[in-house]
Amino acid sequence: MxxxxxxxxxxxxxxxxxxxxxxxxxxxxxxxxxxxxxxxxxxxxxxxxxxxxxxxxxxxxxxxxxxxxxxxxxxxxxxxxxxxxxxxxxxxxxxxxxxxxxxxxxxxxxxxxxxxxxxxxxxxxxxxxxxxxxxxxxPKAASAVQSTSGRVVVGIGDAQGPSAAARFAFDQAVSRHGELTAVRAWRCPVNEAMDHPLLSGSPAASHHRDAEEHLEDVLAVLDRTGSGPVITRSVVQGPAHQALIEAASGADMLVVGARRGGGKHWHRLGTVNHAVLHYAPCPVAVVPDTYRD
The missing domain is CATH 3.40.50.620 (HUPs)
Known part of the structure; x- marks a missing residue:
């Protein structure tokens, strides 16, 4: 159908x-x-x-x-x-x-x-x-004509496996014969001293390494056969919305997930959703975590 x-x-x-x-x-x-x-x-x-x-x-x-x-x-x-x-x-x-x-x-x-x-x-x-x-x-800044870059950007959150948003972004990249940019943002807890993520043995280096490993684990499940689109990894220290907006420059689409919980406020979007919907330079796809294509 x-x-x-x-x-x-x-x-x-x-x-x-x-x-x-x-x-x-x-x-x-x-x-x-x-x-x-x-x-x-x-x-x-x-x-x-x-x-x-x-x-x-x-x-x-x-x-x-x-x-x-x-x-x-x-x-x-x-x-x-x-x-x-x-x-x-x-x-x-x-x-x-x-x-x-x-x-x-x-x-x-x-x-x-x-x-x-x-x-x-x-x-x-x-x-x-x-x-x-x-x-x-x-968004107003985006062209109404489909871009020819073929690049799709997706945020990778804390879930152990690929989210519905990640799967949607993967399929979009495949259908466009393009590239998938997977963004994993991380931040040090407020009670930890901030240092450079490349300093071996530092707390920042440990968080950066954990973020890289988590991203690789998710992508390994997302593209089990290895025959999918070219995937670019981006592991960034800082706010997720900022990393996503910057990565979305020149992209066909930015994809983010949305939680669907219980209670009367189940439909509220998160802060990352709001930020990218307001400021992203390309079309933004919001995919609920309950979505199954």
Missing amino acids: RLPVVVGLDGSMGSLRALDWAAAEAARMRLPLRIVHGSLWEHYEGIRPSFDTGRPAEQILAEHLVASAQERVQRLDAEVEVVAVVQPDDPVNALVQESHGAAMIVLGSRGRGRIAEMLLGSVSLAVAGRSHGPVVVI
Whole structure:
């Protein structure tokens, strides 16, 4: 079964960049494209059209948006199988439901209302936090046209084996015939003296060595046959978000994981997620740890 690439549309420039990127991704992967417009975008972002017509304004706006988006995709690539739908629901709920049957959800980084003054829209954050599958957010700085570098960057955390994010990044690198950059960041505990990680026998050297060994263990399981993409290792002392943002320069995609725990705050993203979603120079894929492709 070919799961579609799903893109959320609200008519903003950010969502149009996401639409163009999603169309290129669908063409590259030979997957159908599904354009989804939540009919309550204006209610969610705090804006209502000022014109008055015989039909509800939301209905007119929704019909115009999806028709224009479908035409835009067909002009970009006539071979992409594309459908556009209006879901009578809050956009976050609509897209989270779509994530059950999507290869990925693609979103722009900003909405059209007051939230547009922020670095990242509330819809993108909420969907990335609640989606059942990968969510790719296209930042303003990223090109809507697919990069040709083929390089995918992924953060390797503390889990003993490959995370869902690592597996997704590996598959992305394979499909792009490109390279995987695996980043493992480490920091000394606050009660330990900081020194240079290359000084033999120092606490920093021990932490650096442990990080290298952990990374190798994860990659050995991730690429059991050794026939996968070229893998570049990056073991960095310092904050994980900083290491990832720096490594993502010139990359096709940066991939990070997201924990799905219990309780009422299960959908909250971590600090690393927030940082890379706000400042990464390329598309960011957030993959929940419960995701299984």
